[in-house]
Amino acid sequence: MHLRNSEPREWASFPKQADAQQLILQFDYRRKSTAGTLTLTQSDVKESWTVTLNSKRLGQLVRDENELQTDFLIPNGTLKQVNNTLSITCRNNSLADDIRVGHIHIHSADPSTIRSGATLQIEILNQDHIPIPGRITITNRQGTLLPIGTKSGNGLAIREGVVYTANGRADLAVAPGEYKITAGRGLEYSAPSRLLRISAGQTAKRTLILERQVATDNWIACDTHVHTVTYSGHGDCTIEERMATLAGEGIEFPIATDHNKQIDYRPAVEKVGVTNFFTPVIGNEVTTKHGHFNAFPALSDGRIPNHNELDWGKLFTDIYSTPNIRVAILNHARDLHSNFRPFSPRHHLSLTGDNLDDWQQNFNAMELINSGAVQTDPMELFTDWCGLINHGLHVTPVGCSDSHDVSRYIVGQGRTYIQADDHAPGAINTETALDSFLKGRVIVSYGLLVQLQAKSSTNLANSIGPGETLSLTASSDSTKPTMLEISAKVMAPHWSRPRKLQLFVNGMPKFTADLNPKTGPEQPFAASIAWKIPIEELPHDAWLTAVAIGDGIESPHWPTAKPYQPDSAVFESKTFSCTGPIWLDADGDGKYRSAREYAMELLSQTPIDTKTGKPDLKALANSLTTHDQAVVNQSFALLLKLGIEPSQFIAAGIGKRGRDFASQWRQATRARVEQQE
Numbered sequence: 001m002h003l004r005n006s007e008p009r010e011w012a013s014f015p016k017q018a019d020a021q022q023l024i025l026q027f028d029y030r031r032k033s034t035a036g037t038l039t040l041t042q043s044d045v046k047e048s049w050t051v052t053l054n055s056k057r058l059g060q061l062v063r064d065e066n067e068l069q070t071d072f073l074i075p076n077g078t079l080k081q082v083n084n085t086l087s088i089t090c091r092n093n094s095l096a097d098d099i100r101v102g103h104i105h106i107h108s109a110d111p112s113t114i115r116s117g118a119t120l121q122i123e124i125l126n127q128d129h130i131p132i133p134g135r136i137t138i139t140n141r142q143g144t145l146l147p148i149g150t151k152s153g154n155g156l157a158i159r160e161g162v163v164y165t166a167n168g169r170a171d172l173a174v175a176p177g178e179y180k181i182t183a184g185r186g187l188e189y190s191a192p193s194r195l196l197r198i199s200a201g202q203t204a205k206r207t208l209i210l211e212r213q214v215a216t217d218n219w220i221a222c223d224t225h226v227h228t229v230t231y232s233g234h235g236d237c238t239i240e241e242r243m244a245t246l247a248g249e250g251i252e253f254p255i256a257t258d259h260n261k262q263i264d265y266r267p268a269v270e271k272v273g274v275t276n277f278f279t280p281v282i283g284n285e286v287t288t289k290h291g292h293f294n295a296f297p298a299l300s301d302g303r304i305p306n307h308n309e310l311d312w313g314k315l316f317t318d319i320y321s322t323p324n325i326r327v328a329i330l331n332h333a334r335d336l337h338s339n340f341r342p343f344s345p346r347h348h349l350s351l352t353g354d355n356l357d358d359w360q361q362n363f364n365a366m367e368l369i370n371s372g373a374v375q376t377d378p379m380e381l382f383t384d385w386c387g388l389i390n391h392g393l394h395v396t397p398v399g400c401s402d403s404h405d406v407s408r409y410i411v412g413q414g415r416t417y418i419q420a421d422d423h424a425p426g427a428i429n430t431e432t433a434l435d436s437f438l439k440g441r442v443i444v445s446y447g448l449l450v451q452l453q454a455k456s457s458t459n460l461a462n463s464i465g466p467g468e469t470l471s472l473t474a475s476s477d478s479t480k481p482t483m484l485e486i487s488a489k490v491m492a493p494h495w496s497r498p499r500k501l502q503l504f505v506n507g508m509p510k511f512t513a514d515l516n517p518k519t520g521p522e523q524p525f526a527a528s529i530a531w532k533i534p535i536e537e538l539p540h541d542a543w544l545t546a547v548a549i550g551d552g553i554e555s556p557h558w559p560t561a562k563p564y565q566p567d568s569a570v571f572e573s574k575t576f577s578c579t580g581p582i583w584l585d586a587d588g589d590g591k592y593r594s595a596r597e598y599a600m601e602l603l604s605q606t607p608i609d610t611k612t613g614k615p616d617l618k619a620l621a622n623s624l625t626t627h628d629q630a631v632v633n634q635s636f637a638l639l640l641k642l643g644i645e646p647s648q649f650i651a652a653g654i655g656k657r658g659r660d661f662a663s664q665w666r667q668a669t670r671a672r673v674e675q676q677e
């Protein structure tokens with residue numbers, strides 16, 4: 001049955017009309033009433049739904065969007081011979097939740113009895129046949145996650161159909177039946193699966209070998225945003241379970257970011273025995289009424305930044321003066337918390353990176369992908385970030401998971417690859433890794449990976465990557481103009497499908513390539529693309545980034561989630577990857593200059609109109625003909641500060657190059673008048 005607690009429809013993928021608002025089922029039970037189990041299948045459960053039998057509350061549906069089967073204990077004496085009433089009802093009707101429930105069964109034994117009739121012994125090995133931490137996903141043929149009798153502990157983190165193992169082994173009690181077992185270990189590994197049937201009393205042993213499919217040598221897999229229920233108080237992943245999930249997803253450099261707490265994972269790392277797999281960093285999600293900021297590295301017994309501070313200037317001063325802290329990430333900038341949205345049009349001009357209240361934007365990194373809180377439009381935060389870079393801010397792009405859970409949102413699904421030595425994941429040099437992170441030597445990854453290199457045809461030896469500056473000098477031989485030579489590579493495991501690769505220059509798309517994966521069923525995907533730009537076509541300094549987009553992942557071993565704050569009922573899941581900026585010095589002054597700096601220079605050189613006392617807009621429009629759209633946009637933002645409206649500059653000659661800025665400014669004006677977050 002399709003249930004909807006309240007209108008309007010949550011997702012367009014559900015029918016317009018639900019079957020009911022709640023489930024009420026009446027039935028007779030012609031058996032002896034003992035302790036029993038109610039088993040059902042559920043999917044897309046976001047809110048809190050209560051399961052009640054004959055006015056006895058059995059529990060809640062699992063708050064998880066994935067399709068799963070779950071058990072409820074029926075206490076002895078609850079069932080009657082006739083007129084039993086089962087109900088499933090949502091008590092919070094302020095937010096619409098479309099869910100599916102069905103396949104309801106009553107068993108005459110309790111859950112631990114019915115889930116212990118058979119044993120599964122699973123081993124996960126790497127290509128050298130050494131056991132490694134991983135995730136085991138246990139479903140039926142259709143992909144529904146199935147209940148497991150064994151509970152978390154001893155290096156295992158267990159939920160319906162999901163087992164993370166810290167040492168590569170798991171002995172699991174299950175009900176007899178048919179199972180599909182899939183092993184996995186995050187982005188870089190294959191996901192082999194087996195179908196098997198076990199009868200009562202039997203033990204089934206299976207070994208699954210993971211193939212490394214995405215090579216990331218010298219790139220550290222980092223998740224900058226990790227929670228535990230132990231210290232954040234919500235979600236379901238305890239600190240011990242977190243150790244198994246991090247190791248099992250191949251995260252080498254997790255940042256502990258519980259809300260306003262600075263937690264040292266090291267004792268738990270040792271207890272669970274995962275010291276060789278990652279180097280934990282103490283951090284803090286500084287959770288204020290004016291935004292959330294992940295700050296690290298911190299000290300567990302050190303001072304904590306004041307989360308009651310509302311003034312960004314004072315807040316960043318406080319964060320950076322907290323012992324050890326070097327990084328402050330702007331988290332989920334498009335999400336609403338405490339009725340505040342950092343990048344609401346009310347506060348922020350996306351196109352130019354301007355804060356409309358003149359708040360100090362001293363964060364030095366920003367989440368582009370938060371896999372626990374994806375955006376309806378996968379490019380929205382990327383576009384915001386381009387505005388900040390064109391504004392002249394040095395902001396490292398970040399992918400992270402914000403996972404509070406074992407299974408609902410996967411830890412490390414969104415992640416940041418940091419260019420640094422990763423040969424010993426348990427002994428990463430934190431300061432060196434963070435130097436690289438702050439320089440922008442990173443790749444944002446969510447289900448695939450893009451790499452970018454650039455070089456000049458006059459200096460072929462000097463190929464550089466993200467976070468570096470390339471100096472371009474014009475060739476003395478006019479028959480052989482200097483070329484900017486760019487190469488990009490997209491990689492993905494066999495279970496992920498890249499579709500499109502784009503190169504952005506100063507935040508604007510320059511080249512697009514369709515990726516047509518022609519690989520065998522278990523083969524990884526890799527494609528390399530090269531582009532050339534004659535440097536005469538670059539009017540001034542600029543920066544490059546590559547973006548790869550692919551299909552959202554449906555495999556139950558690594559499903560990409562829906563937005564939890566959607567902008568629309570229509571949602572198409574996408575994977576995403578982009579690189580840190582490659583800076584280009586094209587004007588030969590030895591350094592990169594931002595679009596903002598060019599706009600400021602042009603404006604300072606513009607004659608003042610003697611009648612108005614303001615810059616001669618016609619002259620400015622004329623000098624902008626040799627500059628790109630990013631510089632035009634920044635000029636509009638600077639003119640606004642002088643009280644000159646976009647319409648005036650458009651009329652004075654910049655014309656349709658002002659269209660995008662004018663429309664954003666209208667949206668901002670409306671949001672400010674209506675006080676709309």
Ligand SMILES: [Zn+2]
Binds near residue numbers: 285292331332
């Ligand atoms: Zn947050």
Ligand SMILES: [Zn+2]
Binds near residue numbers: 225
């Ligand atoms: Zn968080």
